[in-house]
Amino acid sequence: MPLEPLPTATRDEIQRLVHGTCDPVFLSELHQALTTGLPDDSGGRQLLHRLGLLGDTLPHDLFEDPARLAAAHAWVAATDPSLCLAALVHHLLCLGSIIQLGDGADEVTGRIKALRSGRAKGVYLITEAGSANSHLATRTRAELDPETGEFTLHTPDVQAAKFGSAGTLDIPQTAVVLARLFTDGTDRGVFAFVADLTDDAGLLPGVEVSSPIGLGALPLDYVQVRFHQVRLPHAHWLADGASIAPDGAFHDPAGSVERRLQRTLRVGQGLWATMPAVAAATSRQSAVQAVTYAQARSTRGKLAPGVPLLTYRTQQRAVLGALADAFALTCAAHGARVLWEESRTASGDQSGAEMGFSPWTAVHQPLAAYKAAAVRLAARVSAECQRRCGFSGHLDANRLAAYHGFHHAFDAAGGDNQLIFYDIGRALAEAGTTGQATDPTPPAAGTPPTSAYWWPAVARRHQHDLTRHLVEQSRAGDLGSPFERWNPLLEDAGLLGEIYANALVAEDVTRTLAGIRDRELADALRALAALHGVTAARRWSGPLLALETLRPADIQALSDAADELCDEILPHLPLLTEAFAHPDDIAPTACDPALAAEGAWTRGGTA
The missing domain is CATH 2.40.110.10 (Butyryl-CoA Dehydrogenase, subunit A, domain 2)
Structure with a gap:
């Protein structure tokens, strides 16, 4: 942690980055709600009590402040992932359906009051x-x-x-x-x-x-x-x-049975828009724990006995890469929330495409993509941090297993990620066959992977290349039924949907960077943004090479680029860990095995 308090301007900018437009009074109320002593009752009564405390922090019109709604569930996720899932269902799906699809009848209004107050x-x-x-x-x-x-x-x-x-x-x-x-x-x-x-x-x-x-x-x-x-x-x-x-x-204004399903399911947009904030919160907390652990843990390996674990390049790439991915998810949380706000005020059809494997992309393609990309990346971050913390990473007290379980479960919950990617990929390829696809601008000549702007350009270029590949394959194949046409191409369609979603996140990162004014914070975040891109490119190296979006020499250069960026980030770790961590009484910031046994020692032979 920094030895001196952060300047007020820096602290304000960090709060806007991490919590959006939420004011400090709300965050204080939320903090108190999540740390208030709970009744001795277990099970359902305790759950109702906690839902009621959380509901008290939210506006009367549940959806008038999406930033507050997202932040509340993000803090709950860092505190208790199981409670977060219950709260997401309670507020965004159950209450959300009643408020957005109902006509305000008195009999149903009574249910709203009971749900809001935690009586049901x-x-x-x-x-x-x-x-x-x-x-x-x-x-x-x-x-x-x-x-x-x-x-x-x-x-x-x-x-x-x-x-x-x-x-x-x-x-x-x-x-x-x-x-x-x-x-x-x-x-x-x-x-x-x-x-x-x-x-x-x-x-x-x-x-x-x-x-x-x-x-x-x-x-x-x-x-x-x-x-x-x-x-x-x-x-x-x-x-x-x-x-x-x-x-x-x-009479139904939807006009058809299929459109009726899309309208009924539009409440899912609130869940999808909130999930990136939830994913960002648990990923920041996971990364802070892993970084703190690697800084404090001394090693006994023969190469360099006694050096901190973070001295090793492999550990740096992993845990600082997790910190970089957590920053990217933080940027995606802003992008998804803004998109949801725009969709709520826009008139007309907001659907993304016809229904295919699932209804989700037809309800709102970009928001479904945000959800799928965010929870998949958060599951990867928490799993990597758990692995890098050794035995400590598996202790319940450190919550890394709970964070991973939450996001891994959401790979299927709230809209199956793989089906979302299949549908997006197929829709993009179908648009390509009709000439609607656009040719993206490639990375500027000489742009190094250590630039924050390198990965967004590469991702969009790969999306274009993969779209063209799928169009060619679909035209060359048997033009029988849609199933016969697409069944052999679904793996590539899923990759296309996933790179589309990754490109959305990458572009949110550069938009966020453009708004940072504090110099030290901007320097730290630029390096994190670039490391996120390098980490993503290494993860995507197989598909990138297969379509020649990148050359072997480009992939080989990524390890050196990652090390250079890690060196840039290391001096900023005190700032970043303070910026990204929740308060200690909300979630642990140190992945320490001793903490789990604190106060629980027993000595034999004592009276």
């Missing part, structure tokens, strides 16, 4: 356990009773059972359930419905849950849920502008 836990039930891609073929039914105006929610068979974190049966739980609406026997598309699952006495009539489903990487109350002719008031239909006239005439 929010659940989101979308995935059906019995089939892949179930989001595209929801089978849970909600049938209108024309005489009463109520809906009957029903699970047709065991394959249509919903999967979710709804197993805390001793507290009130309110779910948003995605179901296929039928009126007069006609399929009207997938809508969201509000259904109470439990009250203080347990499960409500018609709701059935399985025994708990264990998931060690992310311990929550997972179960399967089935509905047996559960009656829902008409107001519990989150109609999103659709209506049913007294004579039974149905």
Whole structure:
């Protein structure tokens, strides 16, 4: 840590970088909410208490301040990843659906108040356990009773059972359930419905849950849920502008069953826009722990007995590379949040493409890409930091395993990353076949990989090269069914979607650098930005070489470039670790095995 306090201007700029537009008063309230003593109750009551404390820090209009919403969940992720997942579902998916898709009916407003205050836990039930891609073929039914105006929610068979974190049966739980609406026997598309699952006495009539489903990487109350002719008031239909006239005439502004699903799922945009901030927070904390560990840990290797672990180049490239990736995710958090704000105020169709393997890119292609890229990179960062901290990295007290489990689980949760990349890659290639692809500007002649601007240009160039390659392959192959055409090309399509997402992050990094005014901070961040690019290029070396986006000599030069950048970063580590770390009572900043045993020693033979 710096020996002297940081200048006020530097500290203010760091806060804007890490926390966006959040003011210090909010951050102080958030800090207090996450460190307030909790009741002795375990399980559901404690969870409700913590959700209530967190909700108290958020604005009354949950979505009026995306920066505050993102920062709150980012801090929770650094504190307790399991709580973060519960909070993301509670606020962004359950409450988000009710607020954004509902019409403000009094009966549903009461559910909003209970969820906001922590008197009920929010659940989101979308995935059906019995089939892949179930989001595209929801089978849970909600049938209108024309005489009463109520809906009957029903699970047709065991394959249509919903999967979710709804197993805390001793507290009130309110779910948003995605179901296929039928009126007069006609399929009207997938809508969201509000259904109470439990009250203080347990499960409500018609709701059935399985025994708990264990998931060690992310311990929550997972179960399967089935509905047996559960009656829902008409107001519990989150109609999103659709209506049913007294004579039974149905009207939906979406215009089609497919567009209805896209509109119903648009609440996912808030989750995708928030996940980069969450990923950045856990990655910064992981990297700070790994750096601190490598600085303090002396080695006994024969090459140089007694030197700090961070003296080794391999350790520098790994842990400073993690710090660089954490900075890139911090920049992506800003980019995703701005994009979400723009999408919320824009009119017209915000979808990215037609539905393919999943609905996510059709809802919003860039935001889905941000989510997929962010959680995959954060999982890689936490895993690398855990590995570089040896035994200490596996201790529960240091949370690196929990951070990795959280993001590794989100590779499939919240929209499957690989399916997102497949769909993006296929959409980009299809655009290329119609002449819509643009030829990017290559890196300026002589631009070294130690420049922060080198990797964004390389990434966009590789995206262009891979798009052209896929277009050529798709034209050369059998032009039969879409499956026959794309099945052999999906691996490359996934790579194209992934490099598109990586390029979004890379460009956010250069935009962030352009706004930094403090000289020392700018110097440190420029080196981090370049190291992120070098680290990414080394990771992508195979595909880059395969399409000759880079030459073997370019790849060979990356190790020397990484070492040069590590030398630039090392003097700035006190500034960077202070800037990136959460307070010690929120999350540990030192990955020390002694901390786990502090206060727990027992000596034999004492009275």
